[in-house]
Amino acid sequence: MVTVSHSKLSTFEQCPQKYKFGYIEKIDTGIKSIEAFMGDMVHRALEKLYKDLKFEKLNTEQGLIDFYNEEWEKHWEENILIVKKQYTKENYKDKGERMIRDYYKKYHPFNQETTIGLETQWYYDLSENHKIHVRIDRLAAPEEGTYEIHDYKTNSSLKTQEELDKDRQLAVYSMGVKKQFPDAKKVILVWHFLDFNKEMRSTRTTEELEELRREVISLIETIEKTDEYLPRQSPLCDYCEFKQICPLWKHLYITEEKTVEEFRKDDGVKLVDEYASLKEKEKNILGQVEEISEKIKKYSEQLGVKNLFGSNNSVMVWSKAAIKFPGKSDSERQKFKEALKALNLYEKYLDVDNWALEKDFDSLNEIEKQVLRKLGKQQKIYRLYLKERKGL
Ligand code: SF4
Structure with missing residues (x-):
C-alpha cells in the first residue's frame, strides 16, 4: 500500500529533485522559510480559537494575539530563512497578527456552523x-x-x-x-x-x-x-530548504564561501569563464561569417560570376529562386504542417526534432515508448546553456 499526502504530490510536481531530498533521502536541513513559519503560527492560533470554543471558551481578539505572539517567540529559530531582505521578522509577525485580527472580526462570535x-x-x-x-x-x-x-x-x-x-x-x-x-x-x-x-x-x-x-x-x-529525479529551477528555489545542497545551486554556495583569490582559482569558475569567453568569440565569428557571406553574394552578383577564388580556397555561390517555408518558430508553422499532412508529404519533408522527442520521451504512452526504444540508443544527453549571472 502506497501512502501519499497532498504536499508530497505537489512537491514532486514542483521539483522531482526536491521530492528526492525530502521524501526519499529524508534529509532534514532544519531550514524553513519565514512565510512557512508565519503560516504555521497563524494556523496554531486559529486551531486554538476553535479548540477552546468546543469547551465553551471564547478567546478575546487580544487573547488570541497574545497566544500567537507567545507561540512565535517559543518556536522562532535563527536559521529561519528571510528571502525578501527588504522585510524583517517583525514585518512578517505583524502581517500574521493582522490576518488573525481580520479573521476574528469577520467571523466573531464563530457560531456560523458546528x-x-x-x-x-x-x-x-x-x-x-x-x-x-x-x-x-x-x-x-x-x-x-x-x-x-x-x-x-x-x-x-x-x-x-x-x-x-x-x-x-x-x-x-x-x-x-x-x-x-x-x-x-x-x-x-x-x-x-x-x-x-x-x-x-x-x-x-x-x-x-x-x-x-x-x-x-x-x-x-x-x-x-x-528513477531520475531532475532538479527543476523556478522562482521557488529561493524558498527551498535544500538549495544549498541542490546540484543546480551547490557550486554557487561553494564559491560564495571563498575569498576573491580562491574564487578566481576555482576550477569551476575558470571553466565557466573560459566557456563564456569562447562562446562570445563564436558569436562574433558567426556574425562576421554572416557579414562576409552577404558581401560575397553581392560581389559575385555584381561581377556576374558563380565562383570566387582566394589564395588557397574558392567559394562557390549557389543560388536559385526558391520558396521559403515557415520555420519552427514561425506562427504559420502549424498551418504549414497541416497542409503537408493533407498532401501526405509530412513524413517526407519535416525533420524529426530529436531534442524535443528525447525531452518528451517520459510523457509518451507505453506503446510509443516501446517502439521508439528500439530505434534509439540509451545514453546520457548533455547540452550546455550559457547564461549571464544576473543578480547572483
Ligand atoms: S533548489 Fe530548486 S531545483 Fe533545487 S531542489 Fe530546490 S526547488 Fe528543486
Missing part, C-alpha cells in the same frame, strides 16, 4: 493500493448533511475562482469526508485567503471526484516509476 474536526489525521483509500492523507484545517457542519472543509491560506497570492474549481487538495479531502460521513449530501470547499480577508468557495460533482481520483492514482504511479 466544528467537527480540527487538523484531521485521516487516510482515504484511493484504491486497493493507494491511500492519501486527509489533513483538514477545520471541518464544519452548517446543517444536517452538509459539510464544509475550511482551509487557511497565508500566502500573498489570491487564486481565481477558476483555479479553485480545479484545485486538487480540498477536492481530495472531500472524498475523505464523504467516506468518513456517509450522510454527507453536500461537501463545500472553503478557502480563507487571510492576507486578503477573503473567503472563496467551490464544490465538486461525484463525476469530477471520480476523475480526480483516477488522476491522483496515475500521478502516484508516475512517481513510483520515476
